[in-house]
Amino acid sequence: MERRNRRGHHTCTLPFLLLTFYPIYCQASWMWLGLASGSGEARLACSDLPFTRAQKEMCRKRPFLLPSIQAGARLGLTECQTQFKHERWNCTTSTDTSVFGNELTSGTKEAAFIHAVMAAGLVHSVTRACSQDSLAECGCDRSLQGQGSPGGGWQWGGCSDHTHYANWFSRQFLDGAAGNASWPQGASHAHALLAVNQHNREAGRQAVDGTMLTDCRCHGVSGSCAVKTCWRSMAPFERVGAVLKERFETSVEVLQRVASHQKVRRKDKVRRRVPVGRDQLVYFHKSPNYCLEDRRRGVPGTRGRHCSRTSRGPDGCNLLCCGRGYNTHVVRHVQRCDCKFVWCCYVRCSRCESMNDIHTCK
Structure with missing residues (x-):
C-alpha cells in the first residue's frame, strides 16, 4: 500500500516487519529519475529522491554520480519504449515514483526486460562519464596500451571504455540493499522474486559487456595506415536494447521456489540440470495478454x-x-x-x- 507525502512522492505504509523482509514489494523507484524533466530534479537532495535507504546512502557519499544515474534511467526507459512500441505491452509507465507500478514485481518476462534494460542503462551512462573523465573515481581503461601486434600493424591505445567501475556501482546501487536482506522462513515467493530480478539485472550488465566494439584509427604517411591504434568502446545503446529484446523472446521459465543458497533453476524438468546462463532473462509467472485494461496491475489495454x-x-x-x-x-x-x-x-x-x-x- 502507498500514500503520497507532502512532496507528492509515494511512500510505503506497509507494516515495519513486512518492509524489513520484503523491500521489493513497495517501491518508489530510482527509475523515476528517467521521467523527471530537465536537470532541476537532479539538484534535489539525495534524501528527497525515491531511493531506498541504501541508495540514499550511496547517493550521499557519491553525489557526483547523480547525473549519470538520471541519464541511465532515461536511457533505459527510452530504449524499453522503443523496443516495445508496437507490442500489446508497450513499456507503459506512470508519472508517480513507482514508474511501472506492479509490473516490476510481477515476475513476468516484461518485468525481466525492465530490470535488465534499466541496469544496462545505468552501466552505459556511468561508463560514458568515466571515459569522458567526468568522474574522479574512474577513467579510461589504459591497461592494454602499448600491447598488441606491432608486426601485424596494430596496437592497443586511445581511451577504451572501462565498464568495471560502472558494473560495480550498478550492483551496489541496484542489488546491494535487497541482496543483504534477511529472509524469514516461508518467504519463498519474495526470495524467488529477489533472485530473478537480480539475475535479470546482471543479464543487462552482461549485454553491455557482450556488445563491446573494437575501433581503430590509422597512422602513417598520407593515410597509408602503416600502424593502427585500437581501443574498446561500448556499442550504441540501441544495439544493447536489441540484444536484450532477443533475450526477452527466448527468456527461460524458472522455478518459483528458490532456496537462499541456490541460483535460479529451470522449471522444465527435462532440462533442469542445464544451468541458466548469466546473459539469459528469466521469469516465473506467465504474462497476461495485456489486451484489456487492468488498473490494479497498471495495464492500460490496447483500446485506442x-x-x-x-x-x-x-x-x-x-x-x-x-x-x-x-x-x-x-x-x-x-x-x-x-x-x-x-x-x-x-x-x-x-x-x-x-x-x-x-x-x-x-
Missing part, C-alpha cells in the same frame, strides 16, 4: 492504440486489437510541397493535401 491494417507483425490490427476489431478514420493532411527558390530572395511552395486512413483498436 494505432495499428496497421496490412501488417502481420505485432502492430497488425488483428494481433494488437486482440480480435476486437478496429475503427478507421480518414485524416486530412496539409503540407508545403514543390518548394522552389525564386531570385531574389524567397521560396515559393505549393500546398499539397493528402487523405490518410488511421486505424485504432476498438
Whole structure:
C-alpha cells in the first residue's frame, strides 16, 4: 500500500516487519529519475529522491554520480519504449515514483526486460562519464596500451571504455540493499522474486559487456595506415536494447521456489540440470495478454492504440486489437510541397493535401 507525502512522492505504509523482509514489494523507484524533466530534479537532495535507504546512502557519499544515474534511467526507459512500441505491452509507465507500478514485481518476462534494460542503462551512462573523465573515481581503461601486434600493424591505445567501475556501482546501487536482506522462513515467493530480478539485472550488465566494439584509427604517411591504434568502446545503446529484446523472446521459465543458497533453476524438468546462463532473462509467472485494461496491475489495454491494417507483425490490427476489431478514420493532411527558390530572395511552395486512413483498436 502507498500514500503520497507532502512532496507528492509515494511512500510505503506497509507494516515495519513486512518492509524489513520484503523491500521489493513497495517501491518508489530510482527509475523515476528517467521521467523527471530537465536537470532541476537532479539538484534535489539525495534524501528527497525515491531511493531506498541504501541508495540514499550511496547517493550521499557519491553525489557526483547523480547525473549519470538520471541519464541511465532515461536511457533505459527510452530504449524499453522503443523496443516495445508496437507490442500489446508497450513499456507503459506512470508519472508517480513507482514508474511501472506492479509490473516490476510481477515476475513476468516484461518485468525481466525492465530490470535488465534499466541496469544496462545505468552501466552505459556511468561508463560514458568515466571515459569522458567526468568522474574522479574512474577513467579510461589504459591497461592494454602499448600491447598488441606491432608486426601485424596494430596496437592497443586511445581511451577504451572501462565498464568495471560502472558494473560495480550498478550492483551496489541496484542489488546491494535487497541482496543483504534477511529472509524469514516461508518467504519463498519474495526470495524467488529477489533472485530473478537480480539475475535479470546482471543479464543487462552482461549485454553491455557482450556488445563491446573494437575501433581503430590509422597512422602513417598520407593515410597509408602503416600502424593502427585500437581501443574498446561500448556499442550504441540501441544495439544493447536489441540484444536484450532477443533475450526477452527466448527468456527461460524458472522455478518459483528458490532456496537462499541456490541460483535460479529451470522449471522444465527435462532440462533442469542445464544451468541458466548469466546473459539469459528469466521469469516465473506467465504474462497476461495485456489486451484489456487492468488498473490494479497498471495495464492500460490496447483500446485506442494505432495499428496497421496490412501488417502481420505485432502492430497488425488483428494481433494488437486482440480480435476486437478496429475503427478507421480518414485524416486530412496539409503540407508545403514543390518548394522552389525564386531570385531574389524567397521560396515559393505549393500546398499539397493528402487523405490518410488511421486505424485504432476498438
